[in-house]
Amino acid sequence: MSQATIEVSGLRKRFGPATALDGMTFTVRPGRVTGFVGPNGAGKSTTMRVIVGLDAPDTGSALIGGRPYRSLRRPLTRVGSLLDAAAVQPSRSARNHLLWLARSQGLAAGRVDEVIGRVGLERAARRRAGGFSLGMRQRLGIAAALLGDPPVLLLDEPFNGMDPEGIVWMRGLLRALADEGRAVLVSSHLMSELEGTADHVVIVGRGKVIADTGVADLIARVSAGRVAVRTTDLPRATAVLVDAGAAVAATGPDTLAVSGVPAERVVALLGANAVPFSEVAAQRATLEEAYFGLTRDAVEYRGEPAGEGTR
Numbered sequence: 490m491s492q493a494t495i496e497v498s499g500l501r502k503r504f505g506p507a508t509a510l511d512g513m514t515f516t517v518r519p520g521r522v523t524g525f526v527g528p529n530g531a532g533k534s535t536t537m538r539v540i541v542g543l544d545a546p547d548t549g550s551a552l553i554g555g556r557p558y559r560s561l562r563r564p565l566t567r568v569g570s571l572l573d574a575a576a577v578q579p580s581r582s583a584r585n586h587l588l589w590l591a592r593s594q595g596l597a598a599g600r601v602d603e604v605i606g607r608v609g610l611e612r613a614a615r616r617r618a619g620g621f622s623l624g625m626r627q628r629l630g631i632a633a634a635l636l637g638d639p640p641v642l643l644l645d646e647p648f649n650g651m652d653p654e655g656i657v658w659m660r661g662l663l664r665a666l667a668d669e670g671r672a673v674l675v676s677s678h679l680m681s682e683l684e685g686t687a688d689h690v691v692i693v694g695r696g697k698v699i700a701d702t703g704v705a706d707l708i709a710r711v712s713a714g715r716v717a718v719r720t721t722d723l724p725r726a727t728a729v730l731v732d733a734g735a736a737v738a739a740t741g742p743d744t745l746a747v748s749g750v751p752a753e754r755v756v757a758l759l760g761a762n763a764v765p766f767s768e769v770a771a772q773r774a775t776l777e778e779a780y781f782g783l784t785r786d787a788v789e790y791r792g793e794p795a796g797e798g799t800r
């Protein structure tokens with residue numbers, strides 16, 4: 490059993506009449522960033538709280554490196570977590586907060602300046618954490634999670650409150666932490682935040698797993714066979730491609746969306762029939778498109794789209 494693994498198995502939990510977890514089961518493996526994604530209320534935070542022993546499940550188990558959190562000795566050296574970025578002593582400086590945490594957990598004080606550097610808080614480290622923006626609190630929370638140099642990281646919505654530059658920085662940090670061999674579980678309700686950083690996604694809805702899949706596979710599956718064509722002869726291009734069995738739709742005065750025939754075959758068909766074209770491109774679905782395809786049925790609440798007539 491790798492130390493850098495989280496195994497969640499058959500978690501069920503009710504809060505009064507509400508079912509928060511309904512058989513939640515998945516494994517987080519070392520060396521990759523696993524996105525934990527789902528709409529509000531899907532059970533992500535509850536699952537993370539169960540993993541670190543803050544909530545007890547009605548049934549099921551959650552193990553870190555093969556052991557329940559409560560049986561871990563020096564838990565901060567086994568798992569680091571960011572569950573609520575607002576949870577800092579407002580009057581303490583960031584550095585003193587981390588020093589206090591290190592001392593209370595028997596961790597070397599020397600780690601404090603290392604983690605402050607890693608999250609880019611050097612210039613703010615001696616300021617009161619109470620005056621921090623949410624983005625800076627997220628950085629401080631991650632510094633705290635990294636203090637014990639743990640093989641497992643659990644971050645609940647770390648992108649919340651981050652500006653675009655912060656989001657790019659966070660993606661890079663998550664990648665680097667996984668490349669060091671850690672298991673990194675990152676929740677988000679926005680799939681787009683995880684684009685380019687998650688290797689794997691566990692998609693949840695209504696307390697259980699809807700999909701547990703590699704990101705590359707997921708995108709390939711959703712993108713399959715979608716090709717964009719730009720041509721000055723829309724009618725002939727359409728005729729040639731339809732003859733070859735493709736489904737074709739015009740998307741603009743000189744563009745077509747083609748499916749059912751791969752890009753190489755589109756090029757060959759247009760070439761062989763002397764149909765002019767300036768572009769044939771296999772379309773790659775975004776992670777967000779893949780996500781919406783999978784979760785359409787599992788969304789608990791869906792706001793009314795802001796229509797033209799609502800102003």
Ligand SMILES: Nc1ncnc2c1ncn2[C@@H]1O[C@H](COP(=O)(O)OP(=O)(O)OP(=O)(O)O)[C@@H](O)[C@H]1O
Binds near residue numbers: 504507508532534536
């Ligand atoms: N302490 C609690 N008391 C009552 N109900 C709770 C409690 N914690 C969670 N719930 C309910 O359990 C369900 C799952 O909530 P949870 O916060 O785990 O979802 P989530 O996926 O993290 O959502 P979000 O993205 O909004 O944080 C929700 O219906 C929520 O209202």
